[in-house]
Amino acid sequence: MNRIVVVGASLAGVSACESLRQRGFEGHIVLVGAEDRLPYTRPPLSKEALADGLSEPVLSLKDADWFADQSVTLQLGEAATALDTRDRWLRLGSDTSIAYDGLVIATGSISRRMPMTLSMPTVHTLRTYDDAERLRQALQRGGHLVVVGAGFIGLETAATARRLGLDVTVVDVMPTPMYRLGEQVGAWYTDLHRRHGVRFLGSTGVASLSPDGDRTRVLLDTGEILSADTVLVGVGGIPSTAWLTGSDVAVGDGVQCEPDLSTTVPGIVAAGDVARWHNQLFDESMRVEHWTNAVEQGAHAAGTLLGEREPFTSVPYFWTDQFEAKLRCVGRVSAKDDVAFLRHDESSLVAVYGRHGTVRGAVCVNAPRQLASLRSAIAERADFRDITAGSPAAIPTP
Known part of the structure; x- marks a missing residue:
């Protein structure tokens, strides 16, 4: 194996590059990323970076010198668009191709969008550095923030916006925030946010969003109308697998992996938000979208690509800071x-x-x-x- 291509300049992708070198791989490593910036950490985007300003040097996972020292070639600003698993070619958005001997899929996930909002500048999602910068500028103008979705991103942003002095309303179809943690934990967080001035509307859906001058008209399925200066849609993510269409890599709510993170194609592994694997510790197929999992899976996938066959059996761990x-x-x-x-x-x-x-x-x-x-x-x-x-x-x- 002379050339390994890591698709996704993500936390999992960087972890895979680092682990390949630590495990003694001396061949060529190419790291492909859709964004035209060095790989960066995402958790601060909804918290301190959103409030205090974004800084690439602070958020970067590794500086440019690290990639040079590790002999990792950066191919940034070009998204993967197709994969030829027979002849082992990765196609990029510039219509160029990269040959590979081994491949790590670490493309993560993309924000789930509401079709009605695609052309509305006051409606935001939060996944990337650029998303955070646009949302930060909007929040600096103050006013009323409406958050659609009471998951981690939505609630962290709500807490940040209250710190900045905005009026905040959170809307969710479930009765309590972070509903998969159970109603009792969700009720605790409802009280927390209400004590800090956040209005929470549970068991409530959004019927429509429409422009209203320089604001957004949010019609709820209860009939209530909210007037928002800024709207954040935080209704989850979708695994970034569209570029694998037509390849022999099996997908289904993520890249389908064996317990060791190998895929249906020899010489290809997956890691991070995009990977769905059978975790033998829980006897369950799962896909985990959190920081620690990305680090651990990136390292494990690298080992599998180099011939190790141990199953990845982790106890998932994640955190959220709100107020x-x-x-x-x-x-x-x-x-x-x-x-x-x-x-x-x-x-x-x-x-x-x-x-x-x-x-x-x-x-x-x-x-x-x-x-x-x-x-x-x-x-x-x-x-x-x-x-x-x-x-x-x-x-x-x-």
């Missing part, structure tokens, strides 16, 4: 799981999630000391009753 609440989540959590609260007050909570008698996940808000022990319990597939014995609130799934 003074620092949420850390480990494992797999679902509103359908059994939930027991080891702590639940106005300033903190610890929730443990179980299924079929086994601990599967945990959410810790402002409770860092309990995080490590719960992560170990999940990895060890501990008994749910043993971990939650004596908890003040156990809420079984009907």
Whole structure:
């Protein structure tokens, strides 16, 4: 194997490049990225960078010298458009092609859009550096921000906007924010945001969005009309796999991977937001869109490409910071799981999630000391009753 092409100048892509060199690969590495800038970290885009200003040197994962020192050729500003898996050619947007011996797919995901908003300058999504810069400029003008979608991006942006002094309304079709964490955790976050002046409208959909001068008219399915200076649509992401159409790489809500992150085509692996694999620890097919997973999978996929065959069996981990609440989540959590609260007050909570008698996940808000022990319990597939014995609130799934 002389040339490995990493498609996606993402966290997973950079992690794969770094791991290839650490594992002794001495051949040519090409890192392809659609954006015309060095790979950067995304979590600050909805938080401090959105409020305080964006800085490429601060957000960059590695500086230009690192890529030069690692002999990684950067092919930036050109998105992958097609893949010939028979002759091993990657086609780029400039209608040029790159030959490869091995390929890492790390193209991540793109923001899910509402078709009615595609030509409306006051309506934003938040995924890229440029998205964040446009949204930051809009928020600097103040006024009323309407957030459609109460997931992590939407709620983090809502908290940032309140810090900047904007009026904020969050609209979601589910009854509580971050609904997959369960209604009890969602209700805690509803109270948190309301205490900080955010208006939350749950069980509410958006019927239409339309221009209204330099503002946006947001018609809700309840009949209420909101007038917004800025709208953020944060309704999730879609795996970036369209460029694989016509190739032999199997896709289906992500690139379909074996437990070791290999794909249906020899010599091609996937990592990060775009990868769907069978996690043997949970006996579940999953796709995880979080920072730690991208780092770990990028490194693991590199090993698989070089001949290692160990399954990737992680305990997923992610975090979100909103106002003074620092949420850390480990494992797999679902509103359908059994939930027991080891702590639940106005300033903190610890929730443990179980299924079929086994601990599967945990959410810790402002409770860092309990995080490590719960992560170990999940990895060890501990008994749910043993971990939650004596908890003040156990809420079984009907």
